[in-house]
Amino acid sequence: MSVEKQLYSVSIYTENNIGLLNRISAIFQRRHINIESLNISPSEIEGVSKFIIVVDMTEDNVKKIIGQIEKQVEVIKAYYHNLDEIIYQISGLFKIKSELLFEEPQIQNIIKESHARIVTVNKDFFVLEKSGKKEEVVALYNQLSVFGIMQYTRSGLISVTKEEMKISSLLEKYNN
Incomplete structure (x- = not known):
């Protein structure tokens, strides 16, 4: 478990609903975490958006943030990666x-x-x-x-993971 701060890319797969950006950014704001960059775009699955948020924090804290983000009703799944794990x-x-x-x-x-x-x-x-x-x-x-x-x-950072992500099969099930 890392207690050292480093840059993490947080990927959030969501339904595209009004107001979700405010609620997600509030999660970071409440913890006094500055967002280094933010990108929102369509994902590989129709009707599902992907947020990519870059933050400088400890691994413990990014795990807590992921847990809070996934409590949002429209959030399908959230992941975090350090910059060595993504392109x-x-x-x-x-x-x-x-x-x-x-x-x-x-x-x-x-x-x-x-x-x-x-x-x-x-x-x-x-x-x-x-x-x-x-x-x-x-x-x-x-x-x-x-x-x-x-x-x-x-622009904000855009990325894909080096390792295969199981999100596509998860999203296909979600979409059917």
Whole structure:
């Protein structure tokens, strides 16, 4: 049992009901736990949503949180994984003045070396997208900030487990 704090990815499979996000976030709030990132999307089963919440806490506390989350009526199942047990990505979008793309040769090198992708270009700005680990997106931000970033946003973590999850068969039974 780990008493050391670390990042955990909490995956919650739910019915898609109004107000559930508030109740789930209240569970973390009551325990004074900051949510590092949050993503909600459809899951592999039609009609079932998947929350991915990243928190920095001890394993004991994450187990207690899972127990509280699973008491919510709409929650089908909740899991937690440390970052070594999942394959994950985040995305960052960077809006930069177009003139820099043509006037600063270093910008093109940064784009190539970081494996970022140009999403759109117009006369005023261009937008880059970078997916990867948080450190990779932050490193690109640090490199580009020297030239000036007009806008920047970063997504929450999305993930799948390295090990097979039995949730699909559980959800199929739930859905029938």
